[in-house]
Amino acid sequence: MDIKKSFYSILFIEDEDLIRENYVRYLSQYYENVYEAKDGFEAYELYKKLKPDILIVDINLPKMTGLELMEKIRKNDHSTKAIILTAHSEVDYLLKATELKLTKYLIKPISRSDLKDALNIVNEEMQMFEVKMKKYVTLSNGFFWNKEFNELYNQKVIVFLTPQEKKIVRLFIENISMTLTYENIIIE
Secondary structure, X not given: OOOOOEEEEEEEEOOOHHHHHHHHHHHOOOEEEEEEEOOHHHHHHXXXXXXXXXXXXXXXXXXXXXXXXXXXXXOXXXXXXEEEXXXXXXXXXXXXXXOOOOOEEEXXXXXXXXXXXXXHHHHHHHHHOOOXXXXXXXXXXXXXXXXXXXXXXXXXXXXXXXXHHHHHHHHHHHOOOOXXXXXXXXXX
């Protein structure tokens, strides 16, 4: 009997190889695209490149903790669903995690049924709700950018931009937390 796989993509982040490989194999039974990372830095790079729908993140990661990773992601992204895996049940970790708009906080050891239940919640949320960024990005000195129409305003008055200038502003707005290279700008 074939299991119908979900089209949502998952990035599973765990530094212990055996656990990561085991869960990636398990998740691949249910999801078309399952990616993996062994540390917070690698996870953030994959997140930027692949834009997965779901993140499953261990808190104790090398190079960047799971909480630091989620803080960085949540600066510009509130729509990617996240499940935190941790051996910590202390109040400090729980309180910090509540600020990160998580779907679930699972304490290790995690059974496959607990993970499956959390993923069912994620799938249901994604099917029922859509989170969109505001269509306006507030800049400094009274300027703001309308993302829907790709227009720059100063004190509610439209600022004329050439098509090329609009492309450049849009590129910087869409990549607000990234450092763009000369090549990134020229290719655009």
